[in-house]
Amino acid sequence: MTTTKKYNLPKGYSLMEVLLKTGAFLKNPVNFVQQSMDKFGDSYSAVLPGNRQIMWTRNPEFIDHVLRVNQRNYKKSEFTVGRASDFFGKGLVFSEGEYWRRQRRLIQPAFHRKKLMGLFGIMIKTIQDVLAEIPTGKPIDIYPFMSNLSFKVLVNSLFDISLSKELIAELNQLFDELQVFLMDESNRPYKKLFYPFNGAEKKHYAKSERLRTIMRGIIKERRASNKEFTDILDTLLNSTYEDTGEHMEEDKIIDELFVLLFAGFETTSNTLSWLLFLLADNKEIKEKLVASLKETNINETAQNEYLKATVHEAMRLYPAAWMSERVALKDDMMGEFTIPAGTHILAFFYGLHRNEKLWDSPDEFQPERFLKDGKAIKAKGFFPFGVGPRMCIGNHFALAEIMFFVHAFFEKFDVETTGQIPEMNPLLTLQPNKVLLKIIPR
Numbered sequence: 150m151t152t153t154k155k156y157n158l159p160k161g162y163s164l165m166e167v168l169l170k171t172g173a174f175l176k177n178p179v180n181f182v183q184q185s186m187d188k189f190g191d192s193y194s195a196v197l198p199g200n201r202q203i204m205w206t207r208n209p210e211f212i213d214h215v216l217r218v219n220q221r222n223y224k225k226s227e228f229t230v231g232r233a234s235d236f237f238g239k240g241l242v243f244s245e246g247e248y249w250r251r252q253r254r255l256i257q258p259a260f261h262r263k264k265l266m267g268l269f270g271i272m273i274k275t276i277q278d279v280l281a282e283i284p285t286g287k288p289i290d291i292y293p294f295m296s297n298l299s300f301k302v303l304v305n306s307l308f309d310i311s312l313s314k315e316l317i318a319e320l321n322q323l324f325d326e327l328q329v330f331l332m333d334e335s336n337r338p339y340k341k342l343f344y345p346f347n348g349a350e351k352k353h354y355a356k357s358e359r360l361r362t363i364m365r366g367i368i369k370e371r372r373a374s375n376k377e378f379t380d381i382l383d384t385l386l387n388s389t390y391e392d393t394g395e396h397m398e399e400d401k402i403i404d405e406l407f408v409l410l411f412a413g414f415e416t417t418s419n420t421l422s423w424l425l426f427l428l429a430d431n432k433e434i435k436e437k438l439v440a441s442l443k444e445t446n447i448n449e450t451a452q453n454e455y456l457k458a459t460v461h462e463a464m465r466l467y468p469a470a471w472m473s474e475r476v477a478l479k480d481d482m483m484g485e486f487t488i489p490a491g492t493h494i495l496a497f498f499y500g501l502h503r504n505e506k507l508w509d510s511p512d513e514f515q516p517e518r519f520l521k522d523g524k525a526i527k528a529k530g531f532f533p534f535g536v537g538p539r540m541c542i543g544n545h546f547a548l549a550e551i552m553f554f555v556h557a558f559f560e561k562f563d564v565e566t567t568g569q570i571p572e573m574n575p576l577l578t579l580q581p582n583k584v585l586l587k588i589i590p591r
């Protein structure tokens with residue numbers, strides 16, 4: 150694709166500047182993009198090798214335009230629906246077009262409120278079991294515990310059977326290693342040249358195959374069981390396509406299970422970790438929250454408006470999905486800009502949520518802002534779960550889990566800061582590098 154005069158892209162970096170600044174970008178992409186926007190404006194462009202044009206934006210109208218209003222003109226990148234799907238399959242996150250639409254329609258009912266309510270008991274019990282093992286008294290990095298917790302909640306909600314500790318740890322590790330491998334390849338494409346010699350690609354295909362084998366085993370066991378289940382796997386096995394009345398094939402079920410684990414696990418553990426850090430760091434807010442929790446029991450948690458506002462505020466400051474990528478199919482217009490077909494648009498949720506044109510004191514943790522003017526504030530540019538038809542299918546699941554967690558946690562513990570501020574580690578999701586906190590039994 151060549152960019153000719155008829156296009157008017159936002160100001161930004163030439164190819165030469167991109168090459169010179171790649172090191173700085175890779176070192177800290179979130180800060181790099183945020184600083185570039187402070188320099189160029191809410192949107193900026195960059196030319197990548199291969200004459201690929203990209204545009205980063207934290208403009209709320211542009212993000213809404215790409216992901217919702219004119220979403221038919223945008224598809225996911227080749228990396229997502231091509232390369233990543235070689236390892237993770239063609240589940241919702243990694244598919245497009247009619248295939249995606251048909252799958253989404255079939256899977257959506259598994260996440261309806263009524264179905265989710267059937268999972269609340271499993272969620273609460275899993276959270277309480279994991280919390281019983283958390284070390285207290287001295288500073289610990291809570292991230293591995295949050296990671297273990299959200300993985301177990303997800304696995305138990307997908308398949309309500311008891312998987313061994315070892316198998317859960319193996320699943321967790323396989324997902325992690327595949328993600329790190331793909332992220333590394335996306336950031337440093339030259340690494341592909343070494344695959345024939347170092348066997349890295351083959352090794353990771355084997356990991357993906359191992360994951361499929363584990364899933365196949367779980368499905369086989371389920372089909373052989375006479376028990377009744379209310380988990381997500383049960384819905385996937387029993388739903389039928391509207392058009393043919395047929396059930397989903399086993400390989401497709403495995404792809405979708407992959408995606409649910411992939412999309413639901415790290416996003417939630419990141420959010421839990423950032424949230425605990427913010428509460429430990431803001432004593433007054435924490436105490437107000439703990440007082441509010443005493444007014445309801447854990448099953449009524451969803452009605453606690455202050456808790457909801459606190460969770461939203463944590464997701465505003467640290468959106469686990471810190472950006473989302475689409476590619477323009479045809480030329481498009483956004484405000485004063487004209488965008489050529491083929492442009493990669495990167496919706497920068499982190500920058501959107503800290504855009505000072507939208508938020509007062511954007512870097513401060515102030516849950517009250519969501520109480521004052523909840524709906525209006527969300528509508529103007531708060532997209533922690535994305536927006537449009539590809540919005541997160543697990544948003545209610547995640548919010549329920551996070552709120553149950555907060556309730557169960559503060560029933561048993563208090564949390565104190567160690568003065569350390571976690572660094573951001575923006576992989577596919579916005580991980581905290583280390584979250585050193587002190588957990589104290591009540």
Ligand code: HEM
Pocket residue numbers: 216241242253303408409410412413414416417420468469470473474532533534535536538539540541542543544546547
């Ligand atoms: C705090 C937790 C979570 C956050 C912040 C989050 C965020 C997001 C975002 C921003 C998207 C849209 C991405 C895009 O448009 O490119 C998305 C999609 C998705 N999420 Fe989540 N998510 C969370 C938890 C979950 C959970 C728990 C599940 C499943 C159990 C899940 C499953 C999915 C799936 C399957 C998609 C793809 C939907 C599609 O393309 O049709 N997510 N998520």
